[in-house]
Amino acid sequence: MQTVQDAALVSHYVTDAFYGALIEAFKGWQRDDRAVLDPGERERFRALVEREARLLDQLDFDAWLAMYSPECIYWVPATPGGGDPRREIAISFDDRRRMEDRIYRLRTGYAWSQAPISRTVRMISNVEVFAAAAASKRMVRSNFLISEFRPDGVRFLSGWCGHRLAERSGRWEIEVRQVNLIDCDQNLRNPSIVL
Numbered sequence: 157m158q159t160v161q162d163a164a165l166v167s168h169y170v171t172d173a174f175y176g177a178l179i180e181a182f183k184g185w186q187r188d189d190r191a192v193l194d195p196g197e198r199e200r201f202r203a204l205v206e207r208e209a210r211l212l213d214q215l216d217f218d219a220w221l222a223m224y225s226p227e228c229i230y231w232v233p234a235t236p237g238g239g240d241p242r243r244e245i246a247i248s249f250d251d252r253r254r255m256e257d258r259i260y261r262l263r264t265g266y267a268w269s270q271a272p273i274s275r276t277v278r279m280i281s282n283v284e285v286f287a288a289a290a291a292s293k294r295m296v297r298s299n300f301l302i303s304e305f306r307p308d309g310v311r312f313l314s315g316w317c318g319h320r321l322a323e324r325s326g327r328w329e330i331e332v333r334q335v336n337l338i339d340c341d342q343n344l345r346n347p348s349i350v351l
Contacts, residue, residue, distance in 0.1 A: 169227040170229075179240050186286060201319075202280075204296075211223070217259040223329065225329040227331070228251070231332065234246055236341065267348065274304045276302055279302075281298065283296065294321050295319070298316065298319075299314075300317060301314045311345070314338055317333060
């Protein structure tokens, strides 16, 4: 009898097949023929990504993590266009367990890059929704601008996010969040906040 794995303890789901499916899902999905034009559905997903931004600005990490599925990925590529995280450097490529580790560390007070804690404001725009291969999934693209205040000044991070969401038990959960910084291949000065 096989036991059920707890995704918070073991990264059992990040396999070669998982990587292959991830790369396939994030290839060629931003196409006009897949655009969801229904205003109600577009509004639902716009509100979802805006809520995620607000929770991160408020440092409400528990509510933020609750938006994600148990088997999820937070991916910040270090190459324009994303590429393949098996073969290319990533600024972050975190599974659920690593996301929870990162949040735990931020809360200890020993994350020196966040002492004092950054103050951020995120602006989200240009939200587009796309159909995926499965009817219970959607891809969402949005642009962002993050203003981060630190004692040594303010910096700005900008780019676009690709979210893959799945509907489970009547709610939409984030399976993958790909954060594509426009300057991902430049010196980013220790991006210690959750982008």
